[in-house]
Amino acid sequence: MLYVELGIIAKSGPLPIDTRVALWFKAHRTAKEVNIAQAVSALITPIIVFSAIVIILLYLNYWTRSWYPRDFIPLALVGTAALVSTASKPLFGRVRPGAGLTTLFDFEPSYPSSHVVFIAAAGCALLFFSERHKFLIFVGVSIMAANIGIVGLTLGVHWITDIIGGTFLSWGLLIIFYVLDDWMAENERKSL
Numbered sequence: 253m254l255y256v257e258l259g260i261i262a263k264s265g266p267l268p269i270d271t272r273v274a275l276w277f278k279a280h281r282t283a284k285e286v287n288i289a290q291a292v293s294a295l296i297t298p299i300i301v302f303s304a305i306v307i308i309l310l311y312l313n314y315w316t317r318s319w320y321p322r323d324f325i326p327l328a329l330v331g332t333a334a335l336v337s338t339a340s341k342p343l344f345g346r347v348r349p350g351a352g353l354t355t356l357f358d359f360e361p362s363y364p365s366s367h368v369v370f371i372a373a374a375g376c377a378l379l380f381f382s383e384r385h386k387f388l389i390f391v392g393v394s395i396m397a398a399n400i401g402i403v404g405l406t407l408g409v410h411w412i413t414d415i416i417g418g419t420f421l422s423w424g425l426l427i428i429f430y431v432l433d434d435w436m437a438e439n440e441r442k443s444l
Contacts (some may be wrong), residue, residue: 253420253424254420254424255364255417255420255421255424258413258416258417258420259340259343259344259346259363259364259417260344261413262344262346262363262411262413262414262417263344263345263346263363265347266349266411266413267411267413269412269413270411270412270413273405273411273412274349274405274408274411274412277405277406277408278408281406285406286406286407289402289403289406289407290407292399292400292403293403293404293407321436322432322433322436322437322440325380325429325432325433325436326377326378326380326381326429327377328429329373329376329377329380329425329426329429330370330373330374330377332373332425332429333369333370333372333373333421333422333425334366334369334370334373336369336421336425337364337366337369337370337418337421338366340363340364340421341360341361341362341363341364341366342361344361344363345361346361346362346363346411346414347361347362348360348361348362348409348410348411349362349408349409349410349411362409362410362411362414363411363413363414363417364414364417364418364421365400365401365404365410365414365415365417365418366418367400367404367418368397368400368401368404368414368415368418368419368422369418369421369422371393371396371397371400372393372394372396372397372418372419372422372423373422373425373426375389375392375393375396375397376390376393376422376423376425376426378393379426380433397418397419397422401415401418401419
């Protein structure tokens with residue numbers, strides 16, 4: 253899986269692309285951009301909580317018909333993304349950018365970006381509730397995750413490979429859960 257391979261490579265320290273991107277953001281960020289990024293960063297947690305509530309409400313509305321085990325797949329996707337991301341941080345133990353690159357100080361390891369993982373997974377869970385407009389949902393989620401990644405880069409709290417690894421993790425889990433959903437749907441059709 254690309255996520256694990258990138259994590260193993262990143263564990264040894266920043267890659268040349270990480271350093272180049274971090275230095276570019278450091279050289280080009282203004283005080284106004286940092287203030288905006290800090291405001292967005294402060295709003296990320298409520299946005300994540302709101303996204304989780306929306307998913308649960310959609311799930312409960314979707315679930316009011318008859319119950320099937322595969323109805324739990326969107327929630328399992330989000331939960332698995334959160335668990336894997338949280339468990340991976342100490343496993344890879346990647347340090348955040350140094351004090352010269354960051355505007356904040358954080359002790360937690362940086363790989364993967366949990367905010368990117370969770371927003372991408374929560375948004376991708378919406379794909380299970382939509383019969384139409386899946387491409388628009390996917391594009392919207394990708395744009396949101398990219399913006400959150402840019403906030404992390406602007407504040408200097410993540411390397412670019414942290415953002416890429418978080419994206420790989422979310423998309424990889426989405427593929428796994430879509431395959432699982434198809435397999436379970438086929439088994440349900442056979443049992444009817």
